[in-house]
Amino acid sequence: MYPENFRYTKEHEWVRVDGDIGTMGITDHAQNELGDIVYVDLPKPGVKVSQGGTLGSVESVKAVSDIYAPVSGEILEINTALADAPEKVNGDPHGEAWFVKIKLSTPGEIDKLMSAADYQAYIGAEK
Amino acid sequence: MLACAFMAAATALRATPLNSVHRALGAKLVDFGGWEMPVQYSGIIDEHRTVRSGVGLFDVSHMGEIEIRGPEAGELADFATTNYARKLRVGQVHYAGLLYEHGGFVDDILVHKVAEDHYFLCVNASNQEKDFEHICALNRFNAAAEFVSDRYAQLAIQGPQARATLQKLTPCDLSAIRYYWFTDGTVAGTPARIAHTGYTGENGFEIYIPPAHAARIWNEVLCAGEEFGIRPCGLGARNTLRLEAAMALYGHEIDASITPLEAGLEWIVKLDKGEFSGRDVLLKQQQTGVRRRLAGFEMRGRGIAREGYEILVDGTPAGWVTSGSPSPTLNKNIGLCYLPAAQAQPGRTIQVVIRNQPVDAITVETPFYKRAK
Numbered sequence: 001m002y003p004e005n006f007r008y009t010k011e012h013e014w015v016r017v018d019g020d021i022g023t024m025g026i027t028d029h030a031q032n033e034l035g036d037i038v039y040v041d042l043p044k045p046g047v048k049v050s051q052g053g054t055l056g057s058v059e060s061v062k063a064v065s066d067i068y069a070p071v072s073g074e075i076l077e078i079n080t081a082l083a084d085a086p087e088k089v090n091g092d093p094h095g096e097a098w099f100v101k102i103k104l105s106t107p108g109e110i111d112k113l114m115s116a117a118d119y120q121a122y123i124g125a126e127k
Numbered sequence: 128m129l130a131c132a133f134m135a136a137a138t139a140l141r142a143t144p145l146n147s148v149h150r151a152l153g154a155k156l157v158d159f160g161g162w163e164m165p166v167q168y169s170g171i172i173d174e175h176r177t178v179r180s181g182v183g184l185f186d187v188s189h190m191g192e193i194e195i196r197g198p199e200a201g202e203l204a205d206f207a208t209t210n211y212a213r214k215l216r217v218g219q220v221h222y223a224g225l226l227y228e229h230g231g232f233v234d235d236i237l238v239h240k241v242a243e244d245h246y247f248l249c250v251n252a253s254n255q256e257k258d259f260e261h262i263c264a265l266n267r268f269n270a271a272a273e274f275v276s277d278r279y280a281q282l283a284i285q286g287p288q289a290r291a292t293l294q295k296l297t298p299c300d301l302s303a304i305r306y307y308w309f310t311d312g313t314v315a316g317t318p319a320r321i322a323h324t325g326y327t328g329e330n331g332f333e334i335y336i337p338p339a340h341a342a343r344i345w346n347e348v349l350c351a352g353e354e355f356g357i358r359p360c361g362l363g364a365r366n367t368l369r370l371e372a373a374m375a376l377y378g379h380e381i382d383a384s385i386t387p388l389e390a391g392l393e394w395i396v397k398l399d400k401g402e403f404s405g406r407d408v409l410l411k412q413q414q415t416g417v418r419r420r421l422a423g424f425e426m427r428g429r430g431i432a433r434e435g436y437e438i439l440v441d442g443t444p445a446g447w448v449t450s451g452s453p454s455p456t457l458n459k460n461i462g463l464c465y466l467p468a469a470q471a472q473p474g475r476t477i478q479v480v481i482r483n484q485p486v487d488a489i490t491v492e493t494p495f496y497k498r499a500k
């Protein structure tokens with residue numbers, strides 16, 4: 001369920017790092033808690049984000065929630081498919097429904113995030 | 128990122144007799160006014176569409192019940208509520224407000240006339256104790272109010288196939304029960320009060336049953352509705368359904384600071400029936416006109432209005448959003464808000480401040496959705 005090669009935040013984002021590029025989205029636990037997702041608001045490419053800072057927002061039928069950047073860097077690309085099909089976040093949150101790709105400015109930050117095992121223990125304890 | 132989502136349910140919450148049934152069905156349970164209630168099973172949008180197109184089943188056992196009995200039961204009901212209870216026929220139901228002297232809502236309720244000397248009130252879960260105390264404090268009549276919430280579980284069967292579903296479980300001819308009428312009969316062999324009422328804008332029934340039989344009857348309703356694609360539905364869909372129908376929700380459109388005239392509920396206020404709690408203030412408001420009124424709106428710009436968001440008219444703060452949501456039926460983002468009375472007519476451009484950004488919206492006629500008759 002939670003890929004071993006991802007790192008996870010306490011705010012329920014995931015990030016997968018390939019070289020100096022991080023791809024991020026929200027976790028299956030997050031989409032399940034939010035319910036039907038109807039909007040994903042993402043920054044434009046070129047915007048700089050810092051780890052733990054607001055990156056955008058995701059909106060379900062019930063509520064709107066902030067998304068936080070799991071790593072610092074510059075937005076390289078956003079998943080434009082989510083604008084027309086936000087429900088993909090409910091269907092494939094760890095795959096097709098990635099949110100943004102970030103060019104990492106501080107690669108060492110990744111060590112502050114949780115492993116898959118730690119994240120699963122974390123959401124288990126949250127329940 | 129889940130700060131705005133529902134809080135996880137804690138252990139001290141009150142539970143309905145169906146709590147374990149909801150858990151077994153995999154419902155997501157949340158704290159709803161101190162009650163641990165299912166917010167969704169399969170998903171809000173799916174459940175919402177099921178009610179609009181087929182039939183859905185809701186556990187609304189958290190709702191409270193109060194009985195008023197005695198030779199002057201009608202007098203007490205009329206003194207405590209805004210609608211004209213004594214004008215009801217036996218077997219008829221109406222919507223009414225329970226008001227403070229200052230005209231604000233204690234609660235909004237359904238009044239069922241069981242007999243000339245017997246009224247049955249269905250009230251909101253989180254207001255039930257307060258309602259009972261309020262009615263008792265107003266009681267100067269040869270009548271007695273009794274708090275009977277523990278005697279009833281309540282299920283709502285709602286949607287175009289609600290009648291066909293429930294008819295399989297009762298010998299009562301449901302087609303003979305007109306809208307906002309009820310009958311005392313049986314459901315699945317158990318005594319039940321069967322009311323042709325609902326909170327979804329769809330045709331349907333609300334049944335009041337003994338709590339000990341609730342789980343069995345719940346399952347029998349699900350079996351009876353299987354051929355129509357019935358689904359259990361949570362409070363999430365109940366909220367989007369009632370919002371499309373522009374029905375008020377206590378704590379949102381109405382509360383102690385809002386009068387029925389401001390909320391667009393003049394149709395439940397019978398000023399000429401004689402004295403009742405709140406009447407003097409309403410009479411004055413009617414003469415001078417209300418300062419603010421509830422209005423419906425649709426978003427024009429991108430974004431969803433949420434409760435508490437500020438409304439701007441001509442760039443100036445002018446009101447607030449009471450409820451807002453995507454509408455699964457209309458595929459629009461809709462909401463209700465309070466506006467200065469002069470601005471509350473349909474067709475006016477307003478702005479909703481969504482996360483510090485003013486976004487265009489337009490006021491529209493309500494209800495947003497009306498079922499085909």
